[in-house]
Amino acid sequence: MAGTEFYGAEERKEINDVLETGVFFRFNHDAQRNNIWKAREFEAEVAKLVGARFAHAVSSGSTAVSCALTAAGVGAGDEVIVPPFTYIATVEAVIFAGALPVFAEIDETLCLSAEGIIKAITPKTKAICLVHMCGQMAQMDEIMQVVKDHNLILVEDAGQAMAAGFKGTSTGLFGTTGCYSFDFFKIATAGEGGVMVTNSETAYKLADNYSDHGHNHEGNNRGMESHPILGFNYRISELHAAIGLAQTRRVPMIRDVNNRHKKFMMSELGKIPGVSFATIPDMDGDSATFLNMFLPDTATAQRTVDELNINGVAGFNYWFTNMYHFINQWNHIKEGHVAAKTNVQLLGAPQDYKNLDLPKTQETVGRLISFGIKATWTEEEVKSLVEKMSVCIKSAMYQTV
Numbered sequence: 016m017a018g019t020e021f022y023g024a025e026e027r028k029e030i031n032d033v034l035e036t037g038v039f040f041r042f043n044h045d046a047q048r049n050n051i052w053k054a055r056e057f058e059a060e061v062a063k064l065v066g067a068r069f070a071h072a073v074s075s076g077s078t079a080v081s082c083a084l085t086a087a088g089v090g091a092g093d094e095v096i097v098p099p100f101t102y103i104a105t106v107e108a109v110i111f112a113g114a115l116p117v118f119a120e121i122d123e124t125l126c127l128s129a130e131g132i133i134k135a136i137t138p139k140t141k142a143i144c145l146v147h148m149c150g151q152m153a154q155m156d157e158i159m160q161v162v163k164d165h166n167l168i169l170v171e172d173a174g175q176a177m178a179a180g181f182k183g184t185s186t187g188l189f190g191t192t193g194c195y196s197f198d199f200f201k202i203a204t205a206g207e208g209g210v211m212v213t214n215s216e217t218a219y220k221l222a223d224n225y226s227d228h229g230h231n232h233e234g235n236n237r238g239m240e241s242h243p244i245l246g247f248n249y250r251i252s253e254l255h256a257a258i259g260l261a262q263t264r265r266v267p268m269i270r271d272v273n274n275r276h277k278k279f280m281m282s283e284l285g286k287i288p289g290v291s292f293a294t295i296p297d298m299d300g301d302s303a304t305f306l307n308m309f310l311p312d313t314a315t316a317q318r319t320v321d322e323l324n325i326n327g328v329a330g331f332n333y334w335f336t337n338m339y340h341f342i343n344q345w346n347h348i349k350e351g352h353v354a355a356k357t358n359v360q361l362l363g364a365p366q367d368y369k370n371l372d373l374p375k376t377q378e379t380v381g382r383l384i385s386f387g388i389k390a391t392w393t394e395e396e397v398k399s400l401v402e403k404m405s406v407c408i409k410s411a412m413y414q415t416v
């Protein structure tokens with residue numbers, strides 16, 4: 016929860032600017048707003064941080080994924096390769112775009128693997144929605160090769176990985192479009208918010224129109240703007256953008272401190288035989304919001320979770336049993352529980368969702384425990400946490416079932 020650890024005077028100042036004008040709407044009202052444009056400033060700050068040509072702020076990370084898919088041209092009936100380990104918003108966005116999710120294997124990066132993607136490709140595959148999980152990044156060299164070889168659209172859901180990158184390129188900027196979440200749990204929060212990024216002017220304009228009922232945002236008479244495309248309301252408010260702006264400025268500091276803590280934790284915990292860590296394809300590109308630790312097998316990981324709970328060690332996620340991040344618990348998707356028919360029901364699922372064969376994903380997520388890293392930790396607090404974790408891990412390792 017790094018962003019929220021630092022909520023303070025800077026955020027209050029940005030919010031106050033908006034409160035003083037009373038213009039909470041991000042567009043128009045030029046005379047009243049006293050030149051306060053927080054959504055625009057927020058977008059410029061995110062673009063600067065990640066090195067994007069364009070950034071477009073919306074109401075959430077989920078709506079940012081929707082914008083990213085639509086602006087990249089993913090729509091009705093398209094097969095989109097997605098990971099079975101992600102926050103469920105990725106899959107929902109694909110389904111609500113009218114497209115059909117196809118689940119593929121991840122690897123030790125916690126992201127889709129090139130090998131997994133290749134196996135999932137069919138003649139109907141239009142795109143990959145790659146998710147950079149747990150603050151880290153996918154193996155981008157191999158994945159970009161697959162994108163090129165198979166002429167696919169790449170959309171990146173970097174909801175959990177803003178400020179991460181691979182060989183100097185930020186997550187979110189390898190594909191046609193990418194996006195970040197600014198919800199309460201991310202490296203920077205806007206309260207609620209999301210940002211779509213792209214280097215394509217066409218995709219940017221489509222997202223800008225799509226996220227506001229098709230408005231083209233030209234001139235200062237909203238009711239008379241033209242609407243080049245059909246859209247919907249995914250707008251961010253000026254108040255949310257104001258917080259997001261102040262928080263985004265803090266990200267380089269948070270990333271540096273997180274990396275220091277994570278490296279220390281890895282060096283200490285790595286001394287325990289049997290403990291390893293999720294692969295980080297570019298150590299310099301880690302946003303380090305999570306320490307992602309592997310135990311030798313699922314049973315040991317589950318025993319470690321029990322030990323952590325018994326000993327009151329908090330702040331970790333065991334994704335394998337999490338309702339929202341792992342396919343094993345997504346019964347509503349597997350059984351088609353929807354409020355109203357989607358294209359999955361209309362056209363038929365592209366895979367047998369109830370009987371997916373994803374052994375690599377099962378064993379990878381089964382062995383994984385992720386600890387959220389706090390940039391406000393003192394060195395003593397990190398040391399003390401590592402000591403407590405070590406006791407629990409060792410106790411779980413040496414237990415026999």
Ligand SMILES: Cc1ncc(COP(=O)(O)O)c(C=O)c1O
Pocket residue numbers: 075076077078080101102104105146172173174175196197198207208209
């Ligand atoms: C990978 C990923 N994508 C999308 C989202 C959705 O973001 P939000 O909660 O801002 O809608 C999240 C949120 O956790 C996420 O982790």
